[in-house]
Each structure stands twice: as structure tokens, then as C-alpha cells.
Amino acid sequence: MKGHEILEKSRTSVIEAISQNMNLYGVTPSAGRLYALLFFSDKPLTLDEMKEDLGMSKTSMSNAVRTLLDLNMVEKVWIKGVRRNLYVVKEDRYQPFFDYFTTKWRTAITMNTSMIEKSIATLQELLAHPETTEETRKLAHCVIKKLDNWLDYYGWLNRLIDSFETKDILNFIPIEKRKD
Incomplete structure (x- = not known):
């Protein structure tokens, strides 16, 4: 060849x-x-x-x-x-990744967080209702706890995304050039 x-x-x-x-x-x-x-x-x-x-x-x-x-x-x-x-x-191959990652994940986090917060509010109304049974209350508390864990996760993801937007992530994972 x-x-x-x-x-x-x-x-x-x-x-x-x-x-x-x-x-x-x-x-x-x-x-x-x-x-x-x-x-x-x-x-x-x-x-x-x-x-x-x-x-x-x-x-x-x-x-x-x-x-x-x-x-x-x-x-x-x-x-x-x-x-x-x-x-x-474009010469900068990192910025498109930062832009795409942050845009996609921010959108998903916003949508999911909003839905979780609405669900928690609905469950809290259920808990406040005098006719709610004890069994339903226990289940509602369990679900709220699980949803709160998701909110913690999304809070962490938001901080990760912030580190991409500010480029603070590069303090932990610096861009390194290959040696010839």
C-alpha cells in the first residue's frame, strides 16, 4: 500500500x-x-x-x-x-462539550426537579388531609423521603454543571496535552 x-x-x-x-x-x-x-x-x-x-x-x-x-x-x-x-x-474542542453537557443536563434537572417538587407538595396535602389513613401516611412519607433523595442528587448535578460553566472542573481535571 x-x-x-x-x-x-x-x-x-x-x-x-x-x-x-x-x-x-x-x-x-x-x-x-x-x-x-x-x-x-x-x-x-x-x-x-x-x-x-x-x-x-x-x-x-x-x-x-x-x-x-x-x-x-x-x-x-x-x-x-x-x-x-x-x-x-473551532479550535477549542472542550467548550462544545461543556456547552452541550450543561444545556442538556440543566434542562433535564429543571424538568425533573419541578415534577418532584409538585409531587412532594401533593403528598404533603395528602398528609394534611384528616381522612388519610395511617397506612397511606406511611407510604406518603416513604415516597417523600425517596423524592428528597432525588432532589439531593439533582442539587449535586447542578453544582457539577456549575463547575463546567465556570470551568472550576479544570482545577480537578486539568486539560493535559499529550507529549510527542
Whole structure:
């Protein structure tokens, strides 16, 4: 196998691996291939260049680029004399993870915490009702205790998310560069 073929096979393998794991960011494999293509490119690419390389439709390509822009994983760049939009992978690979992680988890925590708090309030009303049986009271107290444990967990998750947003997490798990 010639050197160029080895390089291309290696590049293709990595592109495929990245594309299959981009679902962690809620991204389709095709958007993942686009991201990997931009990662390997030594220059900014237009939609047409990406379309040609990946064989995707212009609509699919445009949607994938928009998704990656929204996730802060790629950015538009401007080069004098070029009229078409050009795209590159953002240099900071950590920030998109922080952004995606915090957004997804904050949304889930808010929704779950709200539902748990409403359930606790409903159970407390049940406990306050004079006709509630002792057996029902015991069950309600047990459920409230379990729900309080969930609220403790979500409080911990909120603090973890705060550490991602402030980047305090990097004090505990610093970014380290591989040594060549």
C-alpha cells in the first residue's frame, strides 16, 4: 500500500469512528462525518466542497452545518475575495462539550426537579388531609423521603454543571496535552 493510500485509509477510519459517536452530542452520523471532514481539512471549506467530498445533498449538508454551528463546534470564516461561506472546526474542542453537557443536563434537572417538587407538595396535602389513613401516611412519607433523595442528587448535578460553566472542573481535571 502506498503512503497516500495509508493516509487516506487512516483518515477515513477516523472520520467513520467520529461520525458514529457524534450521537453523544445529539448529532447524526452525517453531521459527524462533516465535522470530521472539516477537522482533517487544512483549509476552510465551502458547502459545495463538503458536498462533493461527502456525497451529501446540499440540503443535508446545510442542515448539518447549521447543527454544528448551533453546537459551537464549527464556525464561519471570511477570506478576502471569497464570496461563499467558508467553515472550519473551532479550535477549542472542550467548550462544545461543556456547552452541550450543561444545556442538556440543566434542562433535564429543571424538568425533573419541578415534577418532584409538585409531587412532594401533593403528598404533603395528602398528609394534611384528616381522612388519610395511617397506612397511606406511611407510604406518603416513604415516597417523600425517596423524592428528597432525588432532589439531593439533582442539587449535586447542578453544582457539577456549575463547575463546567465556570470551568472550576479544570482545577480537578486539568486539560493535559499529550507529549510527542
